[in-house]
Amino acid sequence: MDATTAWSPLPAEVGIYAAAELRAQWLALLAGLPPGGGTVELDSSGVEQIDAAGAQLLLALAHALKVRGGSLQLARPSRTLVDGCKVLGLSNLLEARA
Amino acid sequence: MSDEDRDFIAAALPVFLSEAEEQVERLEQLLLELEADPGDRELLDALFRCAHTVKGSAGVFGLDALVGFTHHVETLLDQIREGRRALDAGVSTLLLLCNDQLRRLIDAAGHGAADDPEGAPARDALVLRLRAACSAEPAPPPPAVALPVSLTPAGERLWHVWVRFGAETFRNGMDPLALLNYLKTLGRLEHVVCDAAAVPELEMLDAETCHLGFEFGLRTAAGREEIEAAFSFVREDCELHLIEPDAGPEQFVALIQSLPQHPRLGDILVSAGAISQAQLHAALAEQERSRAVGAPAAPLGEILKTKAGVPAAVVDAALQRQARTEGGGEDRFIRVQADRLDAVINLLGELVIAGAGAAELARESRQSKLVQANDQIGGLIEEIRNATLQLRMVPIGESFSRFRRVVRDTAAELGKEVQLEIQGGETELDKSMVERIADPLMHLVRNALDHGLETAEQRRAVGKPGQGRLVLSACHDGGSILIGIADDGRGIDRERVLQRAWDKGLVEHGVVPAEADILNLIFEPGFSTAEKITNLSGRGVGMDVVRRNIEALRGSVAISSELGSGTRIEIRLPLTLAIIDGFLVGVGTSRFIFPLDAVVEVIEGRSAEAAMQPDGCGVLALRGQALPVLSLRTLYELDDTPAPARASVVVVQSGARRYGVLVDALLGQHQTVIKPLGRMLRTLRGMSGSTILGNGEVALIFDPEALRRFAERPAQRATAPADR
Numbered sequence: 103m104d105a106t107t108a109w110s111p112l113p114a115e116v117g118i119y120a121a122a123e124l125r126a127q128w129l130a131l132l133a134g135l136p137p138g139g140g141t142v143e144l145d146s147s148g149v150e151q152i153d154a155a156g157a158q159l160l161l162a163l164a165h166a167l168k169v170r171g172g173s174l175q176l177a178r179p180s181r182t183l184v185d186g187c188k189v190l191g192l193s194n195l196l197e198a199r200a
Numbered sequence: 201m202s203d204e205d206r207d208f209i210a211a212a213l214p215v216f217l218s219e220a221e222e223q224v225e226r227l228e229q230l231l232l233e234l235e236a237d238p239g240d241r242e243l244l245d246a247l248f249r250c251a252h253t254v255k256g257s258a259g260v261f262g263l264d265a266l267v268g269f270t271h272h273v274e275t276l277l278d279q280i281r282e283g284r285r286a287l288d289a290g291v292s293t294l295l296l297l298c299n300d301q302l303r304r305l306i307d308a309a310g311h312g313a314a315d316d317p318e319g320a321p322a323r324d325a326l327v328l329r330l331r332a333a334c335s336a337e338p339a340p341p342p343p344a345v346a347l348p349v350s351l352t353p354a355g356e357r358l359w360h361v362w363v364r365f366g367a368e369t370f371r372n373g374m375d376p377l378a379l380l381n382y383l384k385t386l387g388r389l390e391h392v393v394c395d396a397a398a399v400p401e402l403e404m405l406d407a408e409t410c411h412l413g414f415e416f417g418l419r420t421a422a423g424r425e426e427i428e429a430a431f432s433f434v435r436e437d438c439e440l441h442l443i444e445p446d447a448g449p450e451q452f453v454a455l456i457q458s459l460p461q462h463p464r465l466g467d468i469l470v471s472a473g474a475i476s477q478a479q480l481h482a483a484l485a486e487q488e489r490s491r492a493v494g495a496p497a498a499p500l501g502e503i504l505k506t507k508a509g510v511p512a513a514v515v516d517a518a519l520q521r522q523a524r525t526e527g528g529g530e531d532r533f534i535r536v537q538a539d540r541l542d543a544v545i546n547l548l549g550e551l552v553i554a555g556a557g558a559a560e561l562a563r564e565s566r567q568s569k570l571v572q573a574n575d576q577i578g579g580l581i582e583e584i585r586n587a588t589l590q591l592r593m594v595p596i597g598e599s600f601s602r603f604r605r606v607v608r609d610t611a612a613e614l615g616k617e618v619q620l621e622i623q624g625g626e627t628e629l630d631k632s633m634v635e636r637i638a639d640p641l642m643h644l645v646r647n648a649l650d651h652g653l654e655t656a657e658q659r660r661a662v663g664k665p666g667q668g669r670l671v672l673s674a675c676h677d678g679g680s681i682l683i684g685i686a687d688d689g690r691g692i693d694r695e696r697v698l699q700r701a702w703d704k705g706l707v708e709h710g711v712v713p714a715e716a717d718i719l720n721l722i723f724e725p726g727f728s729t730a731e732k733i734t735n736l737s738g739r740g741v742g743m744d745v746v747r748r749n750i751e752a753l754r755g756s757v758a759i760s761s762e763l764g765s766g767t768r769i770e771i772r773l774p775l776t777l778a779i780i781d782g783f784l785v786g787v788g789t790s791r792f793i794f795p796l797d798a799v800v801e802v803i804e805g806r807s808a809e810a811a812m813q814p815d816g817c818g819v820l821a822l823r824g825q826a827l828p829v830l831s832l833r834t835l836y837e838l839d840d841t842p843a844p845a846r847a848s849v850v851v852v853q854s855g856a857r858r859y860g861v862l863v864d865a866l867l868g869q870h871q872t873v874i875k876p877l878g879r880m881l882r883t884l885r886g887m888s889g890s891t892i893l894g895n896g897e898v899a900l901i902f903d904p905e906a907l908r909r910f911a912e913r914p915a916q917r918a919t920a921p922a923d924r
Contacts, residue, residue, distance in 0.1 A: 153375045
């Protein structure tokens with residue numbers, strides 16, 4: 103059974119300015135990930151601003167989890183996040199993984 | 201006027217004059233071409249531009265009379281190209297007369313006169329006629345260009361966008377998401393796919409570097425330029441393909457073909473809307489990049505097909521369009537002084553000889569590296585030689601076009617209807633030959649018009665169409681150029697020719713020469729069958745001068761004719777007078793060169809099979825056919841060394857006939873710089889020049905045509921009889 107780990111919620115701004123810091127945070131958290139991966143949940147209700155750089159980062163995270171046998175879940179995505187992902191053709195990021 | 205201005209004008213005036221003369225020539229050619237197709241939009245535009253260019257440049261030099269007169273011409277031409285005035289025969293003749301006046305004014309300018317007072321009354325009269333010819337109505341609104349429906353911007357179309365954003369996109373402050381959102385304001389985004397394949401692992405990812413690409417459909421009424429404008433800030437750093445899947449290539453092709461002239465492939469495609477300016481620039485930049493790193497640059501068309509996603513059919517249509525445009529004289533040229541070019545070619549000739557000398561010494565030294573190095577130099581010299589000789593080549597079509605006016609005016613004067621057809625105008629020959637062939641051609645054309653072609657009634661009376669046909673043709677054949685002047689007129693009456701020859705004592709009375717020779721009697725001096733002498737021809741000084749001029753160019757002229765059907769005159773000229781590829785042979789201690797183009801094959805060591813007669817002629821059986829063979833040893837009495845046991849045969853082709861030449865040794869290919877034969881040796885038949893070999897020896901160059909006559913006709917002396 104997959105364990106679900108909640109990491110820090112996504113900040114209001116998921117964009118170029120926050121990207122570097124978010125990446126560092128996530129890398130550290132990845133290191134502490136239990137073997138077998140599990141689902142990492144990010145509360146996305148607070149996202150008010152998203153840009154392509156932020157989306158790219160999320161993509162990289164999703165991929166990083168996948169190679170570790172896990173998956174990414176963007177929980178309770180805000181309207182902004184949903185619209186942004188749709189425009190970028192990344193609606194699959196928002197799909198809940200089993 | 202200051203001294204500087206005077207100096208400028210003195211320096212620039214010759215260039216203006218030469219260009220203005222070209223424009224005026226072109227104007228005339230265009231007018232004549234337009235007579236066949238008065239509605240041709242491109243030609244009409246080009247016509248206007250000729251006058252416009254002359255007027256503009258003339259203004260710089262203060263040639264007011266020229267400017268003023270040209271202005272009136274230009275006004276009428278402008279109306280014609282806009283369709284407000286039709287170019288009928290009357291207007292065409294008026295414009296031709298005006299063009300003659302332009303020539304006079306330009307000529308006057310060449311002699312330092314800003315005006316040509318003698319011609320002023322004629323010009324005033326023409327100006328009145330020009331004004332009368334101009335339409336007084338205001339210009340109608342330009343007709344709407346009927347575009348295929350799917351290209352009408354009013355409708356929404358589905359564009360396909362493929363974009364790879366560059367690495368610096370984020371750092372440049374750009375956001376692809378914002379850009380896509382902006383595109384949504386132009387229409388609807390459909391099926392957006394994000395290509396994240398290039399995004400590295402999180403561990404390696406630099407969050408500020410963009411690795412994203414997108415593919416999507418954009419349904420919008422906006423045009424290509426507008427869509428691309430959305431990408432303008434990221435343009436430098438991304439790869440963008442914008443494709444219209446709706447518009448099929450055929451529709452683009454149709455649009456391209458209806459465009460006004462454009463000299464450049466890129467411009468054609470941009471005008472058609474098949475690509476945008478930005479795409480064109482990117483393709484050109486790509487070409488530049490390749491060149492900069494020394495890689496062979498792909499042709500622009502290729503780059504546009506592969507990188508810009510332009511359908512191949514569209515690019516091909518544009519290339520065809522460009523080819524037509526360039527054929528119309530819109531090429532980019534550099535003006536070069538003819539004698540500088542000649543100086544270069546002379547030096548090149550010396551280089552070829554010196555190179556051969558060096559190669560010879562290298563061979564003797566037996567140092568393989570030296571030989572190799574010399575071979576390389578030899579190869580480069582050959583390439584430079586070819587390229588340089590190409591510089592002097594011009595299409596003969598330019599000369600031919602001049603005849604349109606001659607034919608038109610002369611036919612009108614004689615009350616005959618004649619259509620001039622030009623074939624193979626793009627065939628190239630050496631510029632100096634073009635100049636020297638002009639007079640003989642003129643004479644032959646005039647002859648055909650005067651004597652060859654009948655009047656319209658005469659033609660109809662014998663069942664021919666009223667309009668006579670005169671064909672000027674040119675093509676390459678081996679190392680020669682063949683120029684033909686053919687008419688479908690009354691042909692040559694051999695009986696009358698023979699009678700005339702008897703009357704003039706050219707042939708002994710009662711003797712009937714061979715069929716082929718009767719017609720050649722026309723080229724004898726003092727011959728003319730014209731009953732009356734017109735101011736065009738008939739004085740009997742024409743045809744022999746024509747033949748002499750052609751033979752002076754190392755050419756030959758042949759005539760064939762059928763009574764009632766027409767006459768054809770064929771002139772054969774060498775492509776160049778300067779340097780040729782040759783094949784070196786040895787006979788005794790002498791060396792000879794055959795033009796390589798004329799050499800079909802070589803047969804080593806089979807001389808025993810040739811049945812040779814004492815006079816030096818013989819026959820060889822070659823693959824079941826009889827080949828006439830000539831022995832150089834016997835012909836030129838080269839008995840200084842004993843004949844080798846096994847000699848060789850060089851098979852030479854001249855025109856449609858082949859013959860063999862028996863030689864002692866085959867010495868291989870040789871780049872041959874042609875030096876003319878001295879006056880003493882002019883009477884030596886069969887030779888067309890001489891050259892200097894690498895070892896300093898002189899070799900004589902054969903004229904395959906002349907030699908052929910020896911091979912086919914036994915018992916001839918090698919030198920011309922003394923009384924000629």
